Amino acid sequence: MPQVNYxxxxxxxxxELDRAVERYKTSNLSGGELLSLWQAIRDASLNQNFSEPKNDGVSVENSY
Structure with missing residues (x-):
């Protein structure tokens, strides 16, 4: 079987992530094209930098 690279x-x-997710949900892609778009969405999602709260006012000793 020939190998196809995407x-x-x-x-x-x-x-860009929002547009890619929308394209993933609404497109008629299949095979390698669909897999490469899924991989891009997955990678971008995993690389998100979520901001950590600096000081929420609750000391560690008093938190749950």
Whole structure:
């Protein structure tokens, strides 16, 4: 079976991620194209930088 290589797009912003998810849900892609878009969405989601609260006002000793 011939091997087909697809380029995995790089998603850098939340807007690009939102557009990629929408395309994934509404497109008629299949096979390698669908897999490469899924991989790009997965990678971008895992690379998100979620902000940690700096000081929520509750000391560790008093938290649950």
């Amino acid at each position: 380029t995995i797009p790089t998603i850098r912003t939340l807007q």
